Amino acid sequence: MAPAVLIENLQKRYGSVEAVKDVSLHIESGEIFGLLGPNGAGKTTTIRCLCTLAEPDAGKIEVSGISVTENPKLARQHLGYVAQEIALDKVLTGRELLELQASLYHLPRSLAKERIEIVLDQLGLQDYSDQKIGTYSGGLKKRLDLAAGLLHQPQVLVLDEPTVGLDIESRYTVWSFLRQIREAGTTVLITSHYLEEIDMLADQVAIIDQGRVIASGTPSQLKDKVGGDRITLRIREFTPNDEAERAKSLLESVPAVQEVIINSAQGNSLNLVVSAQSDALSTVQRALQDAGLPTFGIAQSRPSLDDVYLAATGRTLLDADLAAAATRDEKAERKKQMR
Amino acid sequence: MSTTVTSSQLSEKATGQLAPTSNLIADFLQETIALTRRLFIQLQRRPSTLAAGIIQPLMWLILFGALFQNAPEGLFGSGINYGRFIGAGIIVFTAFGGALNAGLPVMFDREFGFLNRLLVAPLVSRYSIVMASAIFITTLSLIQTVAIVVMSAFLGAGLPNASGLALVTFIVLLLVLGVTALSLGLAFSLPGHIELIAVIFVTNLPLLFASTALVPLAFMPTWLQWVASLNPLSYAIEPIRYVYLHNDWSLGSVVMQAPFGEVTLGAALLVLVGFCAVALLSIQPRLRRAFA
Numbered sequence: 038m039a040p041a042v043l044i045e046n047l048q049k050r051y052g053s054v055e056a057v058k059d060v061s062l063h064i065e066s067g068e069i070f071g072l073l074g075p076n077g078a079g080k081t082t083t084i085r086c087l088c089t090l091a092e093p094d095a096g097k098i099e100v101s102g103i104s105v106t107e108n109p110k111l112a113r114q115h116l117g118y119v120a121q122e123i124a125l126d127k128v129l130t131g132r133e134l135l136e137l138q139a140s141l142y143h144l145p146r147s148l149a150k151e152r153i154e155i156v157l158d159q160l161g162l163q164d165y166s167d168q169k170i171g172t173y174s175g176g177l178k179k180r181l182d183l184a185a186g187l188l189h190q191p192q193v194l195v196l197d198e199p200t201v202g203l204d205i206e207s208r209y210t211v212w213s214f215l216r217q218i219r220e221a222g223t224t225v226l227i228t229s230h231y232l233e234e235i236d237m238l239a240d241q242v243a244i245i246d247q248g249r250v251i252a253s254g255t256p257s258q259l260k261d262k263v264g265g266d267r268i269t270l271r272i273r274e275f276t277p278n279d280e281a282e283r284a285k286s287l288l289e290s291v292p293a294v295q296e297v298i299i300n301s302a303q304g305n306s307l308n309l310v311v312s313a314q315s316d317a318l319s320t321v322q323r324a325l326q327d328a329g330l331p332t333f334g335i336a337q338s339r340p341s342l343d344d345v346y347l348a349a350t351g352r353t354l355l356d357a358d359l360a361a362a363a364t365r366d367e368k369a370e371r372k373k374q375m376r
Numbered sequence: 377m378s379t380t381v382t383s384s385q386l387s388e389k390a391t392g393q394l395a396p397t398s399n400l401i402a403d404f405l406q407e408t409i410a411l412t413r414r415l416f417i418q419l420q421r422r423p424s425t426l427a428a429g430i431i432q433p434l435m436w437l438i439l440f441g442a443l444f445q446n447a448p449e450g451l452f453g454s455g456i457n458y459g460r461f462i463g464a465g466i467i468v469f470t471a472f473g474g475a476l477n478a479g480l481p482v483m484f485d486r487e488f489g490f491l492n493r494l495l496v497a498p499l500v501s502r503y504s505i506v507m508a509s510a511i512f513i514t515t516l517s518l519i520q521t522v523a524i525v526v527m528s529a530f531l532g533a534g535l536p537n538a539s540g541l542a543l544v545t546f547i548v549l550l551l552v553l554g555v556t557a558l559s560l561g562l563a564f565s566l567p568g569h570i571e572l573i574a575v576i577f578v579t580n581l582p583l584l585f586a587s588t589a590l591v592p593l594a595f596m597p598t599w600l601q602w603v604a605s606l607n608p609l610s611y612a613i614e615p616i617r618y619v620y621l622h623n624d625w626s627l628g629s630v631v632m633q634a635p636f637g638e639v640t641l642g643a644a645l646l647v648l649v650g651f652c653a654v655a656l657l658s659i660q661p662r663l664r665r666a667f668a
Binding site: 089090111114116120122125129136137143169 | 403406407409410411413414417418421422488489490492493494495496497498499500
């Protein structure tokens with residue numbers, strides 16, 4: 038059976054910007070697939086190509102074996118897309134929007150009515166369905182947007198950053214909803230730059246950076262692959278460069294320490310990879326003490342997906358996000374988003 | 377969030393989804409009607425645009441009529457006052473202005489991302505988006521036209537006969553269709569609504585003044601006569617004006633004395649049909665690219 042989504046060697050450039058350089062994804066039916074990466078990594082562009090909103094420059098994209106470039110209309114029937122920006126018509130009521138959506142997917146009237154009731158129930162929107170969308174809170178709008186994406190019961194539901202800007206309660210609602218539709222057999226492709234979200238939800242993960250997939254697998258596979266435990270260490274709140282370098286060379290000679298990275302974006306804090314043994318923390322602390330270096334803060338943790346990203350790129354997701362935000366050009370963004 | 381998805385929904389999914397799009401025409405109608413319905417719901421809940429769209433031409437009628445009330449008798453043609461003269465101009469100017477703005481809602485849909493919702497849907501043809509706008513704008517223009525015709529009848533301009541009214545409707549439809557097409561083409565070409573509003577701004581009034589809406593050709597200096605007699609608006613205004621003044625009109629009636637010769641009513645209609653066709657054809661490549 039064909040995979041739910043197959044992307045092979047996707048390339049897409051906007052002007053001089055290579056938004057996607059080489060992305061390949063293989064998404065099996067019925068799984069939640071997380072696409073993780075900092076802003077500007079190419080997640081949204083990949084999704085726009087998948088959902089026929091942008092034409093790939095090169096590569097193959099298939100949904101349940103249907104090529105989205107050769108047979109876009111058929112592919113669209115199998116896809117549900119919930120964009121990052123919530124684009125609803127504030128003058129319509131929730132129900133009217135769903136009715137419009139049903140007609141755009143050519144559902145017969147009676148079936149549309151039935152499905153609208155189902156999705157309203159599923160997302161707890163019954164009480165609000167006849168109110169104008171303009172009166173909805175952010176969380177309600179997102180839920181309505183999800184309901185609209187699911188109305189035609191697509192085989193693949195694509196969600197671009199579904200929880201950005203949501204309060205924690207709405208986030209839980211979205212998460213439990215996604216698990217629910219996975220139970221019902223729907224494949225979910227979700228992008229996020231929240232590590233915990235992907236870690237918790239996704240069956241499979243691809244980490245994408247600067248237009249390329251840099252790691253993929255199940256979250257625990259990825260974390261196991263980077264190995265060891267993590268220690269985040271701050272000599273001072275803002276450590277001077279020379280002191281950080283000194284601590285680095287000192288700690289590199291400690292046997293339990295495998296790797297030391299100076300994180301300049303976080304006030305020269307030190308990210309250590311240590312062998313997964315219980316006394317690593319105290320060994321490090323002792324080494325610092327012996328060398329007469331203070332400790333402002335120190336914490337040990339199991340590797341996270343951020344460490345997977347850090348190991349592959351040498352920077353944390355947060356730093357990459359900040360760097361990407363600094364280089365964003367409003368005009369170029371608008372050009373990408375608008376059709 | 378408590379309902380779980382049942383297995384019956386799943387089986388329905390398996391069968392319903394792969395069903396062939398059996399009836400393309402029915403599907404096209406369904407999507408067009410749904411998109412049109414949205415525009416009318418918006419209008420119904422925000423009626424101020426419609427109210428303003430009716431009040432504005434009526435104010436033009438009254439104000440322009442009053443401005444030239446004391447013009448010498450016969451200045452605008454034998455035995456007619458300015459109030460009778462201006463009606464045709466206001467009808468065409470109003471329809472033109474409305475159609476020129478047709479692209480704005482589409483532009484806002486682009487900017488807010490609502491258009492993406494339509495573009496990811498398996499529409500039979502994305503021309504249903506264009507079609508919905510055209511139906512909406514022509515309906516509005518016809519409502520405005522009716523208001524102007526009724527008001528100018530009250531102000532003493534009289535009424536064309538039934539066939540004359542049918543001709544007025546036909547002309548308004550042609551003009552609105554052509555201009556709506558151009559406006560939608562712009563809405564898909566320009567980067568944002570600021571730019572679209574700027575284009576509307578520099579197009580609207582100059583085209584009005586460079587037409588026969590406010591004064592007859594004979595009033596104008598020769599260069600402006602040339603401009604006005606090349607302006608499509610004049611080809612909509614003059615036939616309407618003619619049927620207002622003559623109940624015995626025919627396609628051969630001369631409606632305009634252009635610098636290059638006489639223009640008959642039939643010729644004016646041909647020009648409008650041509651304008652409409654050129655407008656529709658000229659936006660095809662742009663729409664195809666936007667909809668690719």
